[in-house]
Amino acid sequence: MTLLDEQRQAAQLAFAASGADLRVGDPAALPWPWPALRAGQGLQVRQHIDSGLSATIECVEAAGRLWCVKRARPQARVRNVDGQTSFLNEVQRRADIEALKRRDPGRWGALVDTVYADYRAGLIVSPWIAGGAVREWDARTLGQLFEAACALWLEGLFEWDLCAGNLLDDGRQLRLFDFGYCYRFDPLRQFNSAGRGDDQPLFHPAERFETRCYSACLLQLEQSQGQPAALAAFRRAKEAALPAYERMRAAVAARGASAAVLDWLDAICARWRVALRGEAEALYLAEAWRSHRLDLDDDLRGQSCTPTTLARADWLLATAQAHPAALRGALFWGEQALSPAALQAHLRALRAEAERFQLGQGQART
Structure with a gap:
């Protein structure tokens, strides 16, 4: 196929x-x-x-x-x-x-x-568009972001590049203004526009925002204020995403979505609900790993790496060493089969590639 x-x-x-x-x-x-x-x-x-x-x-x-x-x-x-x-x-x-x-x-x-x-x-x-980059990811900006991304998803438009440079806020309304990586798919039968559409469940609107934008914010919070601050911001995003996904699930169900699509959305929502009832640290580590690993791969494939790419690679290396047990079930693309030493060597090689593909001064990956 x-x-x-x-x-x-x-x-x-x-x-x-x-x-x-x-x-x-x-x-x-x-x-x-x-x-x-x-x-x-x-x-x-x-x-x-x-x-x-x-x-x-x-x-x-x-x-x-x-x-x-x-x-x-x-x-x-x-x-x-x-x-x-x-x-x-x-x-x-x-x-x-x-x-x-x-x-x-x-x-x-x-x-x-x-x-x-x-x-x-x-x-x-x-x-x-008056305004500028989002200054604070609060209930309003997060809610408007997820509402827009989920509305596009329901129309069969999957936006892959929800990066900070493609989002503007005037203090009242957050806006999306770049659609160079927004692709068609069938939301009644497919998860997204990757692979066959129904075989890449890793990718969805909240993941795209976290991978392309929010995970970098959380990484900065970790570095400047520690993991508790990053974890609090992570919870805030999930609290905004969950009702948007519940509405998205209800809408697509009413239109006759396949059992596979409904089960996929149910599983995402259930995982978030469980995490929000507790400390959410395990989900934070798993989804931060996913987002940093995906964005590292995306930058390498586009040969468009930045200092943030290197910071993501460093986080992956440090987390793989410090939290191997917490990452069970979070690894993908065959990396779950690697020994701890082999995983470290693999990540170091990817980081070296990211150093070779650094963009020139002042270029943004948008």
């Missing part, structure tokens, strides 16, 4: 090679003539952000307001097929999201609006 990743990548590469274009929105809604925007001429650029790996961002003033102009890089800096086709994928998802907004205008305030997007021109224009 062809894997979903292979099907998607083949389709994206074929579209990219075909010469066909994909556009979203109406260029007449833009506050500039299209040729001027495309050439970048005569624009009042207030801010230029060059840290993204697949695109740059300009904050441009026009018609009495601020606009976000996203320009695709000639060559994405993530060196795999998904990275090279991420801008195409984002334009496709912008089309999907605009359709969702037309269908239910009041539901999708957490997702950025698209004024106009043109794949071949390498341009996406949106209203500029």
